[in-house]
């Protein structure tokens with residue numbers, strides 16, 4: 001699957017202060033991309049377009065040559081993209097295990113009833129069985145973030161778009177998450193796009209794109 005950005009131009013309030021100008025980018029499945037750039041340069045905005053959460057002023061986003069407008073933004077969000085944003089958006093009345101299980105059930109995953117699979121995946125990011133069965137409100141911020149990441153990563157969408165997914169995590173946990181991102185790209189063939197300020201995390205990606213002066217340059 002190929003995800004393309006074509007002739008993307010965007011500004012929020014003032015046409016003379018554009019975030020991007022005629023950006024063209026191609027993301028291939030099976031590859032892990034990191035987007036880096038100064039604070040305020042427009043990284044999160046780009047991700048909101050790639051996730052079908054917002055629409056650019058000009059330009060288009062295509063999946064295998066078909067505009068996401070033609071696919072329909074709602075369908076695109078549901079079937080094609082799994083997003084991880086800075087707010088964890090966990091279901092607060094549920095345990096970590098139930099949060100992951102519910103997401104798998106909603107999306108029709110064959111793993112929804114596989115208890116040991118869900119526990120194994122949580123264990124990979126340091127959420128042991130005891131923590132898995134705790135209400136998420138009783139977990140630390142970093143633990144909640146890891147639950148949210150596992151939940152998003154296990155959902156069967158071909159594109160994974162993450163904004164500062166490792167931002168609140170210590171080095172060891174951040175490495176575990178990056179391992180998961182790399183595995184999703186290289187072993188499961190997903191298109192993984194991660195925004196990060198962390199140079200070590202970015203260096204693990206197959207391609208790094210620097211947003212600077214309104215365009216994206218490979219580094």
Ligand SMILES: Nc1ncnc2c1ncn2[C@@H]1O[C@H](COP(=O)(O)OP(=O)(O)OP(=O)(O)O)[C@@H](O)[C@H]1O
Pocket residue numbers: 012013019037038039040041042043044045046
């Ligand atoms: N809804 C909005 N309305 C108006 N301006 C906005 C809106 N969202 C973002 N901006 C502005 O657009 C610019 C880009 O924001 P964006 O969040 O995409 O940057 P970023 O590169 O992700 O920043 P950071 O690294 O700090 O998260 C910023 O100057 C921001 O203030």
